[in-house]
Amino acid sequence: MQSPEWYLRRLSLMSAGEIGWRARQSFVDLIDRQWPSTAAVPARPSKVQLPPWPAPTRQDDSLLAAAERILSGEVELFGEWRRLGEAPGAWSTDPVSGVRAPLTHGKFLDYRDVAVAGSARNTWEVNRHYQYVTLAQAWGVSGDERFRAGALRLIESWLRDSPYPLGINWVSALEHGIRLINWYLGSRLLGNWNDGGEPLQGWLDSIYLHCRFIERNQSRHSSANNHLIGEMAGLYVAATAWPCWSESAAWRQQAKQILEREIERQVHDDGVSREQTTSYQVFVLQFALLAGLVGERAGDPFPAQYWSRLQRMTGFLRAIRNAGGRMPDFGDADDGMVFKFADDAAARRLDDLLDWDGCLAGRVAEAADRRGAVAWLATGLGRAAAYPRNDAPPPRVFPEGGYYVLGEHFGTSREVSAVVDAGPLGFLSIAAHGHADCLSVVLSLGGREVLVDPGTYCYHSDPEWRDYFRSTAAHNTVRVDGVDQSLIGGAFMWLQKAVATVDCCDPPDAPVRLHAHHDGYRRLRDPVTHLRDVRFESVDRTLSVTDTIVCSADHRIERSWHFAESWHVRRDGPGRIIAESDGLVVVLELGAGSEVELYRGSLQPRAGWISRSFGSRESTTTVVARDAVSGISEFATTITWSALPVITA
Numbered sequence: 001m002q003s004p005e006w007y008l009r010r011l012s013l014m015s016a017g018e019i020g021w022r023a024r025q026s027f028v029d030l031i032d033r034q035w036p037s038t039a040a041v042p043a044r045p046s047k048v049q050l051p052p053w054p055a056p057t058r059q060d061d062s063l064l065a066a067a068e069r070i071l072s073g074e075v076e077l078f079g080e081w082r083r084l085g086e087a088p089g090a091w092s093t094d095p096v097s098g099v100r101a102p103l104t105h106g107k108f109l110d111y112r113d114v115a116v117a118g119s120a121r122n123t124w125e126v127n128r129h130y131q132y133v134t135l136a137q138a139w140g141v142s143g144d145e146r147f148r149a150g151a152l153r154l155i156e157s158w159l160r161d162s163p164y165p166l167g168i169n170w171v172s173a174l175e176h177g178i179r180l181i182n183w184y185l186g187s188r189l190l191g192n193w194n195d196g197g198e199p200l201q202g203w204l205d206s207i208y209l210h211c212r213f214i215e216r217n218q219s220r221h222s223s224a225n226n227h228l229i230g231e232m233a234g235l236y237v238a239a240t241a242w243p244c245w246s247e248s249a250a251w252r253q254q255a256k257q258i259l260e261r262e263i264e265r266q267v268h269d270d271g272v273s274r275e276q277t278t279s280y281q282v283f284v285l286q287f288a289l290l291a292g293l294v295g296e297r298a299g300d301p302f303p304a305q306y307w308s309r310l311q312r313m314t315g316f317l318r319a320i321r322n323a324g325g326r327m328p329d330f331g332d333a334d335d336g337m338v339f340k341f342a343d344d345a346a347a348r349r350l351d352d353l354l355d356w357d358g359c360l361a362g363r364v365a366e367a368a369d370r371r372g373a374v375a376w377l378a379t380g381l382g383r384a385a386a387y388p389r390n391d392a393p394p395p396r397v398f399p400e401g402g403y404y405v406l407g408e409h410f411g412t413s414r415e416v417s418a419v420v421d422a423g424p425l426g427f428l429s430i431a432a433h434g435h436a437d438c439l440s441v442v443l444s445l446g447g448r449e450v451l452v453d454p455g456t457y458c459y460h461s462d463p464e465w466r467d468y469f470r471s472t473a474a475h476n477t478v479r480v481d482g483v484d485q486s487l488i489g490g491a492f493m494w495l496q497k498a499v500a501t502v503d504c505c506d507p508p509d510a511p512v513r514l515h516a517h518h519d520g521y522r523r524l525r526d527p528v529t530h531l532r533d534v535r536f537e538s539v540d541r542t543l544s545v546t547d548t549i550v551c552s553a554d555h556r557i558e559r560s561w562h563f564a565e566s567w568h569v570r571r572d573g574p575g576r577i578i579a580e581s582d583g584l585v586v587v588l589e590l591g592a593g594s595e596v597e598l599y600r601g602s603l604q605p606r607a608g609w610i611s612r613s614f615g616s617r618e619s620t621t622t623v624v625a626r627d628a629v630s631g632i633s634e635f636a637t638t639i640t641w642s643a644l645p646v647i648t649a
Contacts, residue, residue: 006490009490010430010490012495013493014222014429021220021221029107029108032107033105036164036165038163038165040204040206040209041208041245043242043244044244047242047243048241048244049240050187050188051188051297052191053140053379054140054379054380055140055141056375056378062344063134063138063343065343067135067147067150069081070131070134071146071147073086075126075131076131077096077126078335078615082096090157090161091126091157091158091161092162092169093123094118094122096119096615097118098118099117100118101120102116103163103166104166105166106165106171107165109167109171114460120171121614122615127158127169128182129179129182130182130339132155132182133185135147135150135151136148137189139189152190152200155200159200164209170213173213173218174227176214176231177231178230178338180210180214180235181237183207183238184237184238184241185339187241204244207244210238211239211245211248211251214231214232214235215247215254218231218232219231222430223428223430224262225266225275225280226273226275229287230283230284232254232255232256233259233287233290233291235251235252235255236259236291237294238251239252239255240295255291256295256300256302259288260303260306267284267309267312269312271309271311271313271314271398271401272316272400272401272402272403273401273427274426275432275434276330276402276424276434277333277434278320278329278330279331279333279334280331281317282350283336283337283338285313286338286339286349290377292306292310292384293377293382294381296381296382296384301385302386307387311388315390315395317350317354318354319394319395319396319405321354322415322444322448323412323415323446324446324447325447328419328442328452329452329454330403330421330435330437332432332433332435332456334456335613335614337349340373341377342372346613351372359374360384361387361389396511397509397511399502401423404422405511406418406511406514415447416444416536416538417443417444417445418441418534418543421439421441422514425486426494430492430493430494431486432493433492434486435474436484436485436488436498437475438498438500438518439477439478439517439518439530439532440475440477442476445584445586445644446644448564449564449566450563450564450567450579450641451563451564453476454469454474454475454609454611456470456611456614457614459491461615464606466491472485473558473560473606475562477559477560478559478560479558480521480555481524483524484520485520486520497520498518498520499519501517502515503516512535512538513536514533515531516532517529517531525553528549529551530548530549531548531550533548540640541641541642542639542640543640544638544639545637545639546636546637547559547634547636548632548633548635549632549634550632551629551632552630552631554629554630555628556626557626557635558624559624559625561588561622563621564620566581567579567620568581569598570598571598574596575589575592575594575596576588577590585641586639587638587639587640588637588638589636589638589639590623591625591627593627594625594626594635595625596626597623597624598621598622598623599622599624600619607622625637
């Protein structure tokens with residue numbers, strides 16, 4: 001349970017309508033705990049709609065190897081293979097800590113308590129059933145009955161271990177949505193409902209209970225973020241594939257209406273997710289694209305404006321992706337994926353998404369011969385007639401989302417890409433997945449990351465690390481008096497939120513200069529305004545960042561610069577920093593009067609850390625320049641670099 005203070009803070013961010021709704025939900029949960037409605041409505045298996053899914057022409061050699069590992073009792077978790085097995089209780093166990101969550105009523109299980117449930121995120125990742133899809137793929141490619149039998153045995157053991165409504169797998173409606181999608185994908189690949197085949201005993205009952213759970217527990221009010229889109233995508237896919245109950249048509253209609261509404265509501269007109277997190281934008285796109293294509297194939301197409309919004313979302317990701325294929329880790333990132341069609345799916349998820357956009361837009365003709373998810377999705381789902389055809393380069397200015405891309409030679413070995421974050425903190429009253437990164441700057445040169453956003457690392461497992469990675473100190477911006485620009489209220493809650501204002505963007509469509517300010521420190525006893533001017537000068541190979549602090553009393557400020565882990569960083573005189581990596585040299589001039597410190601893997605203070613994947617962190621170098629301020633003070637950071645390679649034919 002959370003502390004009383006947490007509940008008071010959370011209540012302060014709710015409307016009266018939300019408080020009433022949550023009270024009713026709690027009452028329904030109490031009734032369900034006392035008298036759980038475990039009986040499913042009898043299904044009509046003849047109504048199942050799971051057309052065959054042929055394997056693509058080109059195959060990845062690693063697919064069968066991954067399937068063999070799954071048969072041996074292993075599971076891939078955030079890039080590492082771990083033992084899972086089929087022993088009773090395996091589906092309720094965190095594979096990392098070994099903690100097994102109890103089979104108590106899911107709605108009353110304290111999944112945030114690591115002593116009770118370990119890391120719920122780890123357990124839920126395993127229960128999304130990507131491995132079921134992998135086994136189905138392997139069977140489709142090889143015809144080896146061991147893979148088909150293993151896939152069905154996996155589902156059988158899950159049904160045995162996870163009876164409704166008990167345990168950690170009956171907590172989150174989002175997890176139900178993802179599991180339903182992977183059951184759909186694997187079942188189409190496996191064909192276990194085709195050619196006279198019968199589903200496993202109890203599977204249709206569980207699908208019904210999954211759909212009912214989502215419909216009754218959908219995210220609403222201040223929690224209606226990416227979770228709601230994922231829940232409705234899962235419900236829509238399931239109600240389309242298994243229209244076996246009288247409620248199915250209503251579920252499908254409701255889910256589609258909410259998806260169409262939420263894509264408009266949760267995404268700015270310029271294609272930036274209102275959650276202000278690049279990782280969750282990929283997550284939402286996977287849900288929305290797959291649900292739309294399932295509807296297209298079923299003769300229930302989504303409207304043109306839905307597809308247009310999705311294409312603008314991919315356009316934003318394309319614009320901030322550097323020539324090396326990486327995008328900044330703005331906001332939270334938990335490596336969440338809707339589906340995986342290859343062992344390197346996590347590493348390729350952005351490339352797959354952009355390739356998928358190219359296929360749908362008609363820019364890529366032979367999708368079935370490509371690698372990874374795109375090849376499989378092309379053979380199984382096809383295209384959307386209303387998806388816009390667009391060959392124009394992506395924009396560099398996203399005024400509603402608040403991101404501005406400065407630089408030149410985009411997509412080449414001479415690329416300079418500096419992305420400035422002048423956007424809102426996050427979405428809705430709690431801004432759950434936002435970070436205190438207002439006016440931060442990330443920089444890459446020739447596709448190589450230089451100054452980075454350090455990522456997320458964890459959610460519930462370690463509150464101190466959770467707070468560090470989303471703090472102002474963990475981003476390339478200015479911190480005043482050792483406090484964050486926005487005020488943290490809980491692991492997924494912000495009480496006060498910095499608001500940025502862009503004063504100048506020159507030129508308006510392809511900026512080389514941006515001037516903005518934010519009000520995050522106006523809450524201090526002596527209000528402080530932070531103004532930042534960012535200028536790119538091509539001839540001088542320079543990015544100039546000028547920070548102006550406006551106040552009345554005395555304050556202390558810190559300018560932080562976080563380098564990617566491959567850079568060797570050292571001092572070169574007062575206020576001067578040299579960074580080198582593979583022959584490229586970057587110089588930071590911070591001002592001779594500043595107190596400059598270099599941190600690498602430091603715990604006191606926490607600094608010099610980066611998280612490339614959920615649950616992992618490693619040391620890197622953070623440069624911090626500290627200064628005393630009073631009145632109006634100006635501080636310049638000049639970043640220069642050696643010549644980048646010349647483009648050759």
